[in-house]
Amino acid sequence: MNRINSLFNFSNKLILTILNSKIKRQQSILNYIVETRIGVFNITYKISIIMAIFNVEKYLRKSLDSIINQTMNLNDIEVIMVNDASTDKSKSIITEYSEKYENFIAIHLDENMGGAYGPRNIGLKKATGKYVMFLDSDDSYLNNACQLLHDKIEKNNVDIVFGRYLRIDPDKNMIKKSYTPYNDEIYLEYSDDIFNPNNNMPRFIRFFWKRIVAKMIYGRKINGKFKEIKINCLLKDPTILKILPSIWTKIFKRELIEKYNIEFPSFISGEDLNFIIEYYFNTNKILFLNNDVICKHFIRDKKDDKSITKKISFKLIHDSLKAYSACSDLCNEYNFKKTYILLNPFLLNWIIIFLSYNGNIKQNKILLDEVKDMKKEYKSNLIGNLLFSSMIVLIKLSNLKKNLNKKVN
Numbered sequence: 001m002n003r004i005n006s007l008f009n010f011s012n013k014l015i016l017t018i019l020n021s022k023i024k025r026q027q028s029i030l031n032y033i034v035e036t037r038i039g040v041f042n043i044t045y046k047i048s049i050i051m052a053i054f055n056v057e058k059y060l061r062k063s064l065d066s067i068i069n070q071t072m073n074l075n076d077i078e079v080i081m082v083n084d085a086s087t088d089k090s091k092s093i094i095t096e097y098s099e100k101y102e103n104f105i106a107i108h109l110d111e112n113m114g115g116a117y118g119p120r121n122i123g124l125k126k127a128t129g130k131y132v133m134f135l136d137s138d139d140s141y142l143n144n145a146c147q148l149l150h151d152k153i154e155k156n157n158v159d160i161v162f163g164r165y166l167r168i169d170p171d172k173n174m175i176k177k178s179y180t181p182y183n184d185e186i187y188l189e190y191s192d193d194i195f196n197p198n199n200n201m202p203r204f205i206r207f208f209w210k211r212i213v214a215k216m217i218y219g220r221k222i223n224g225k226f227k228e229i230k231i232n233c234l235l236k237d238p239t240i241l242k243i244l245p246s247i248w249t250k251i252f253k254r255e256l257i258e259k260y261n262i263e264f265p266s267f268i269s270g271e272d273l274n275f276i277i278e279y280y281f282n283t284n285k286i287l288f289l290n291n292d293v294i295c296k297h298f299i300r301d302k303k304d305d306k307s308i309t310k311k312i313s314f315k316l317i318h319d320s321l322k323a324y325s326a327c328s329d330l331c332n333e334y335n336f337k338k339t340y341i342l343l344n345p346f347l348l349n350w351i352i353i354f355l356s357y358n359g360n361i362k363q364n365k366i367l368l369d370e371v372k373d374m375k376k377e378y379k380s381n382l383i384g385n386l387l388f389s390s391m392i393v394l395i396k397l398s399n400l401k402k403n404l405n406k407k408v409n
Helices: 002-042 060-068 090-100 117-126 145-155 203-218 238-242 254-259 271-281 314-333 339-355 361-377 382-408
Strands: 047-053 077-083 104-108 131-134 160-169 174-178 228-231 250-253 286-298
Touching: 047 060, 047 117, 047 145, 060 077, 060 090, 077 090, 077 117, 090 104, 104 117, 131 145, 131 254, 145 160, 145 250, 145 286, 203 339, 238 339, 250 254, 271 314, 314 339, 314 361, 339 382, 361 382
Parallel strands: 047 077, 047 131, 077 104, 160 286
Antiparallel strands: 131 250, 160 174, 160 250, 228 286
16 A cells, blocks of 8 residues: 555656646746847847927928838837927827837927937937937938948948938028038038028128138048048047037947947037047947938027027026037047047137127126136147137126126116
8 A cells, every 4th residue: 555655656746747847848938939039129120219309390290201201111210209398289299100100109208308418318218229310300311311321330340320411491591511521522512511600790700700710620621532431540530520410410339328328418509419429439430421411400590489509598508618518528538639629610609609698797707617617628729729718708808898888877
């Protein structure tokens, strides 16, 4: 009887062992399938396009449709639409597209973050594509933009690829092409988009600016035929830094953004400049497409329809300075000793904006302190020193004028 019980117990243990083995094996297979599917899911999208959206109901459909009309398969593109608490119909348009296309992701923020930096950083955290692109919600891509940038970054063993843009001002019936320091062969009928004084400024300033200052800042074009320019060491060949940041003409590697924890700083102007420069300094493989336009960049500068960077205010003026100062600090951190190549044009632009600004004495003192602090750390040249001196003199003259007006009144 004992032998029978022992045999019975042995049989039960054997059956349980076999069953447990099968369960574990099935569980292992299931885990593998789940992990594999998750892995596949994570690399489904070739590109994630991030859009910061705020009160652009007039332009948003055109912008989104420029993605839908890409020559690249739409299923390879993830679109992350971050609504920065819009008060117009932008929210309903975003919802409409997200319901129609499963790869169009809608994120609605309850409170406005005050600039594109916040929504873009949120979009970066949600992105799953191998590469990342950005599109302003009032701009539009050319139809081959995504395919072109994707193919170039895949085939050329580089970490970033970017092209040109067209700057379009519908109200002034004006089109310019983005500045390049290299001779180009496209849109020869359009002039370069460089920093210039507006028409409200005195004629002698505009004349002096265009004939002397601009030429000193930008220099002459590099002769030759340049279809593509590949940079392997930015520190040795920084000419490409003369080109404006234009975040919407570029394709980035998401793994590099995550590896170096690159984010947009909280400035309403110049945040894209800092993002791009930090990315540049963490790679030496850059490809510039000198003869390819990626994006149409539209200007909104009406009284009742201005983009945030066209609304001249103390915050815009101050944030711009802080952004330039932060960029100068980045250059010092990465031991880049030709900061002036990158930032002199922006200092020039700041002067243009300041001449249209009418701040109070207290605000001007804050700006003056910021300029003086920046000058101490700035890797400058003769032109840079002249620009800083001009900024300081202009601020002091503005306050002098205000003090005199006080005494008169």
